[in-house]
Amino acid sequence: MDEELSTKVVELKRDEVVELVRNKLDRGEDPLAILDECRKGMTIVGERFQAGDYYLAELMLSAEVFKSAVAILDPYLTNARSEGTPGRIVLGTPRGDIHDLGKNILATLLKAHGFEVHDIGVDVAPETILKEVKEKQPDFVGFSALITVAFDSMKETVDLFEQEGIRDKFKLMVGGGVTNNDVKAYIGADFQSTDATEGVAYCMEIMGGR
Numbered sequence: 001m002d003e004e005l006s007t008k009v010v011e012l013k014r015d016e017v018v019e020l021v022r023n024k025l026d027r028g029e030d031p032l033a034i035l036d037e038c039r040k041g042m043t044i045v046g047e048r049f050q051a052g053d054y055y056l057a058e059l060m061l062s063a064e065v066f067k068s069a070v071a072i073l074d075p076y077l078t079n080a081r082s083e084g085t086p087g088r089i090v091l092g093t094p095r096g097d098i099h100d101l102g103k104n105i106l107a108t109l110l111k112a113h114g115f116e117v118h119d120i121g122v123d124v125a126p127e128t129i130l131k132e133v134k135e136k137q138p139d140f141v142g143f144s145a146l147i148t149v150a151f152d153s154m155k156e157t158v159d160l161f162e163q164e165g166i167r168d169k170f171k172l173m174v175g176g177g178v179t180n181n182d183v184k185a186y187i188g189a190d191f192q193s194t195d196a197t198e199g200v201a202y203c204m205e206i207m208g209g210r
């Protein structure tokens with residue numbers, strides 16, 4: 001596999017990342033595949049941070065590099081519109097977590113597929129999520145979680161849904177780098193993925209089946 005782009009992301013070379021992304025688009029490469037290469041770079045940045053080789057400054061810079069790549073890819077992702085039965089989703093990053101790059105990508109892709117997306121932001125308290133869900137009555141609720149402290153706040157939110165008797169009114173999705181099947185089971189989600197396109201496919205399938 002061509003690792004030049006992910007390597008440049010890891011090296012935090014913004015200009016070179018931008019140039020590579022443009023070149024790849026010009027060559028007709030799939031924007032989603034390009035995005036995935038950038039994301040792989042971000043995973044390695046995270047590993048370096050964990051190992052103490054990168055500091056918070058590098059982590060912050062990596063987010064800026066990634067955003068520059070997404071800014072170029074965004075119109076291509078939005079144009080990837082396909083036929084689907086639209087649904088409504090309330091999407092947010094739960095309390096304790098401020099990561100939003102992945103959430104924003106999922107929001108872009110869902111909108112491109114005709115979904116009504118209510119992005120309620122980052123570090124959102126369980127009570128606020130509950131309020132939004134009661135108000136918007138969505139078909140889906142999506143949590144994007146990148147750090148482990150988010151697990152308990154998601155669980156707290158789901159407990160609130162249950163107390164209010166609304167948990168069965170929508171499908172609950174969870175995604176983001178640190179999520180897996182255990183997290184899915186812990187919060188009682190219906191679907192989990194670390195790939196935004198799989199999230200979109202799930203929403204399309206559910207809406208199509210209705």
Ligand code: B12
Pocket residue numbers: 039042043044045046047049050056059060061062063096097098099100101102103105106142143144145146147148149173174175176177178192193194195196197198199200
């Ligand atoms: C960039 C980054 C930051 C940036 C975030 C900028 C921003 N605007 O988001 C900044 C610098 C702010 C940051 C801060 C911190 N970070 Co940080 N960060 C990262 C890093 C390197 C990349 C994350 C990222 O954006 N990846 C790219 C996106 C596109 O990927 P993604 O989010 O996984 O999303 C994809 C899929 O998962 C999916 N998806 C996402 N959400 C959803 C939702 C649904 C429903 C579905 C279906 C799919 C889906 O769609 C996307 C595309 O496919 C990760 C490393 C990693 N392995 O992820 C660490 C990482 C997440 N950070 C970490 C840490 C520790 C921190 C800090 C605590 C550091 C500190 N000491 O202050 C703070 C936390 C602050 C807080 N309270 O949240 C740890 C978390 C460890 C843990 N297990 O808890 C990580 C894993 C690094 C590491 N290995 O140590 N960080």
